[in-house]
Amino acid sequence: MTDGMRNASSHGWNGIVEALRAKPPRVTVLGDVMLDRWLRGGVRRLSRESPVPVVDLGGRDDRPGGAANTAMNLAALGARVRLLTVAGEDDDGTLLRGLLDERGVDTSDWVVRPGATTCKTRVVGNDQMIVRIDSATHEELDPTARERWHRALATTAGEVVLACDYGTGLFDDEALRRIADAQPAVLLVDAHDLRRWARLRPDIVFPNAEEASLLAGLDLSADRVGVVSASAPEVLERAGARSAVVTLDRDGTLLLRPDAPPHRTHAIPASDDRTIGAGDTFAAGFTAAYCVGRPLAEASDFGQAAANVAVAHTGTFVCSLEDLVGDRRAPSATRTVDRQRVVAAVAEARERGRVVVFTNGCFDLLHPGHAAHLEQAKAQGDLLVVALNDDASVRRLKGVGRPVSPVGDRARMVEALGCVDYVVVFSDDSPAALLEELRPQLYVKGGDYTAEMLQETAIVEAYGGEVRILDFIPFHSTTRLVERIQAAAGS
Numbered sequence: 478m479t480d481g482m483r484n485a486s487s488h489g490w491n492g493i494v495e496a497l498r499a500k501p502p503r504v505t506v507l508g509d510v511m512l513d514r515w516l517r518g519g520v521r522r523l524s525r526e527s528p529v530p531v532v533d534l535g536g537r538d539d540r541p542g543g544a545a546n547t548a549m550n551l552a553a554l555g556a557r558v559r560l561l562t563v564a565g566e567d568d569d570g571t572l573l574r575g576l577l578d579e580r581g582v583d584t585s586d587w588v589v590r591p592g593a594t595t596c597k598t599r600v601v602g603n604d605q606m607i608v609r610i611d612s613a614t615h616e617e618l619d620p621t622a623r624e625r626w627h628r629a630l631a632t633t634a635g636e637v638v639l640a641c642d643y644g645t646g647l648f649d650d651e652a653l654r655r656i657a658d659a660q661p662a663v664l665l666v667d668a669h670d671l672r673r674w675a676r677l678r679p680d681i682v683f684p685n686a687e688e689a690s691l692l693a694g695l696d697l698s699a700d701r702v703g704v705v706s707a708s709a710p711e712v713l714e715r716a717g718a719r720s721a722v723v724t725l726d727r728d729g730t731l732l733l734r735p736d737a738p739p740h741r742t743h744a745i746p747a748s749d750d751r752t753i754g755a756g757d758t759f760a761a762g763f764t765a766a767y768c769v770g771r772p773l774a775e776a777s778d779f780g781q782a783a784a785n786v787a788v789a790h791t792g793t794f795v796c797s798l799e800d801l802v803g804d805r806r807a808p809s810a811t812r813t814v815d816r817q818r819v820v821a822a823v824a825e826a827r828e829r830g831r832v833v834v835f836t837n838g839c840f841d842l843l844h845p846g847h848a849a850h851l852e853q854a855k856a857q858g859d860l861l862v863v864a865l866n867d868d869a870s871v872r873r874l875k876g877v878g879r880p881v882s883p884v885g886d887r888a889r890m891v892e893a894l895g896c897v898d899y900v901v902v903f904s905d906d907s908p909a910a911l912l913e914e915l916r917p918q919l920y921v922k923g924g925d926y927t928a929e930m931l932q933e934t935a936i937v938e939a940y941g942g943e944v945r946i947l948d949f950i951p952f953h954s955t956t957r958l959v960e961r962i963q964a965a966a967g968s
Contacts, residue, residue, distance in 0.1 A: 493766045493779050494798055497555035502768035504551055505559045505633055507656075508544030508641030508648075508667075511595035511613075512573045513753070513793045515540070520602035532602040540793040541576050542597060544641035546754045547667075548582045550761035551639075553797035554783065556768065559583040561629045563622055563647060565594035565614065580795075586629045590622035595645075604791075606750055617646065630655040635662050639764050641757070642668035653677060663767075666718075667760050675717030681767070682718045683760050689723045692716060701725050702741065702856070709733040720773055722763065722780075724756050732777045740774040741852070742781035742895060746831060746859060747788035754793040759784040762796070778895045812892040813900040816911075819862060822899055823915050832858030835917035837908040839871045841880040843890040846923075853947045854921045855896035862899045862917065863891055864908045873906060909933050913940075921945045 518535040541549050548560045560582050564570040566589045573594060574584050595613035599606050618626065630652055638661040642648045648668075656664070657677050666674050667683040671692050674682070686697050686705075693711040695704055705712070705723050712721050712733055721733045727747075732740040747755075762783030766776035783796040814822070823833050836854045840847055840863075855861040865888055871880040880887065884902055892900045903911050912920060912933055920937045921944075928934045928944045937944050 493769060493771055493775070494802060496769035497765055497798060500769070501555045501557050502765065503557045503559075503637065504639060504764060504768060505561060505636045505661075506544050506548040506551065506639050506641065507561045507630065507633070508547075509595070509643040509645050510545040510560070510562045510564055510573060511542040511597060512569045513540045513542035513546075514538070514596055514598040515601060515792055516598060517601045520607075530602050530607060532600060532607065538792065539572060539576065540795075541573055542754065542793055543595075543643060543757070545573060545577060545582075546793055546795070547639065547641055547757040547761050548577065549580055549795045550758045550783070551765060552580045552582050553795050554761060554765040554801075555798055556761075556765050557581075557583075559586070561586050561588075561626075561633075563588040563590055563618060563626050565590060565592045567593050569596050570594035586632070588622055588625045588629060590618055592616060613645075623649075627651055627655050631659050633661050634659045637661065637663045637665075637764070637768055639665045639760065640668065640674075641760075642666070642670075642674070644669040648673070665760070665764055665767075667756070671716045671718075675715065677717070679716065679718045680720065681763075681773075682716045682721045683724060683756070683763075684712070684716070684721065685724045685756060686726070689721075702728055702731065705731050705733075706739045709739060710735070722759075722777055724759060726752060726755075730759065730777055730781060732773055734773065740777060740895075741856075742777050743855060743859070744781065745785045745788055750791055751788045755784045755787050758787040758794070758796050774895075781895075812897060813888040813902070816901060816903075816914075819899050819901045820914060823860070823862065823917065826860045831860050832919065833915070833917040834858040834861045834919045834921055835864065835908075835912065835915060836861070836921045837864035837866070837903075837911075839866045839875065839880060840887050840891050841871060841875070841882055843887070847891075848894060850923050850947060851891070851894055852896050857919050857921060857945060860898045861896060862901065862915065863897050864911055865891060865900055865902050866906075867902050867904045870904055870906055907932060909936055912936050912942075916940050917942060919943055919945055921947055924948050 515538040516534060518532040520530040520532055522531050524531050544562060548558045552558045560577060574587060577584050592614040593612060598610040600608050633656060664677060664679045665681045666679040668674055669688060671682050671684055671688060684692055686701055689695055689705060689712060690697050692715050693708055695708055697704055713735060723731045727744055729742040729744040759780040763776045763780030766779035782801060786796045786800045787794045826833050834854050834857050867884050868880055888900050891897055913936060920933060920942060924947055926946060928946060934944050
């Protein structure tokens with residue numbers, strides 16, 4: 478990584494947006510491109526020729542796909558993007574290149590070959606996809622096009638390179654040798670088969686669940702998060718990578734590093750028609766944040782925020798900085814909300830079939846025990862609401878001298894944790910009234926409680942919810958932390 482990347486000083490997710498706008502990073506994207514085509518219309522009858530729906534075509538939408546989608550997302554997030562690829566000499570290839578040029582992606586080194594450009598056509602009737610038709614040439618590259626492709630790869634010396642390998646044969650052994658000889662400053666790889674890339678020692682790789690299973694021989698039929706977390710050393714060793722982000726669709730992502738525990742992000746559950754290209758959007762968001770000097774965990778959170786915006790839309794969606802800033806789940810938006818807002822958010826989550834998890838506490842002087850508790854809480858469901866005692870109720874519960882931090886500071890610290898979706902402040906000693914109003918499916922507390930100890934248990938069970946007690950995390954408490962600070966000050 479360059480000194481400019483290391484020394485970026487903007488703070489937090491707002492800092493990522495500001496840094497991308499102030500000094501757009503340069504990224505070269507390599508790989509397979511395609512055109513995603515959507516034919517949409519209404520269906521009112523079945524064909525007499527065969528029992529299939531007749532779609533009255535109402536519109537057509539063409540979007541860049543594959544590496545072209547990654548490049549589009551990077552450009553929309555503020556990066557200066559160069560795309561190296563090989564595409565067919567046909568109308569679809571010309572259209573695809575024009576769409577990229579309109580978004581400011583540099584296609585000057587685009588290699589054209591005889592034949593067709595890969596196109597995935599989806600026919601949608603009454604908002605339901607009826608059929609997908611894939612058209613692609615399976616012929617090998619002609620010698621002229623292959624040599625031009627190899628020469629283009631040799632121009633990546635000292636650059637940040639994101640390679641998107643869909644296994645079509647574009648990245649043959651000679652292509653990998655040219656990239657290795659060029660010595661990019663940073664190499665990020667999103668490939669169907671990462672084993673071929675291991676000898677290049679990538680900085681970061683982005684396998685999905687199936688690709689991680691192929692890479693490290695993992696059985697991901699159950700508890701995918703647990704299996705991937707436990708297999709971090711094997712995944713990194715076999716990928717030859719310094720770090721890996723395993724994308725697990727509905728289960729979010731897991732950042733694997735040799736010197737730190739896995740870092741998990743949380744996805745917004747979405748139907749399959751809304752997840753097309755979401756992995757490309759994640760890789761683009763991660764790369765953009767990484768290029769402006771953010772730590773790997775923050776880059777993962779930023780990539781997930783971009784992917785969450787994408788899956789809120791049908792089709793292949795390009796997420797821009799403006800989309801992120803305007804999205805209420807985005808890094809720039811506060812997650813501390815009033816009672817009315819959290820009631821509406823929980824109601825919306827329920828309508829979408831999401832499991833709402835609720836926990837509460839003072840969270841005074843946030844420490845590792847708090848963080849572990851909230852991570853465990855989020856792992857129980859899809860949306861985590863944290864109810865935070867106001868200053869007066871903390872004083873009643875904890876005594877004179879507490880809280881150490883006022884409620885505004887405590888809320889800001891809790892909402893900064895990526896696992897927390899909403900923070901709501903309450904003034905009662907117990908969150909009983911809030912539980913009655915929100916009715917979350919799960920109410921969770923730390924291992925220093927039992928369900929029988931909690932007066933809220935009767936309320937939760939009465940409306941059909943469940944109380945879960947999480948693991949006990951020893952040696953961490955605000956009281957002990959305050960005592961240590963006071964002892965150190967006294968000495």
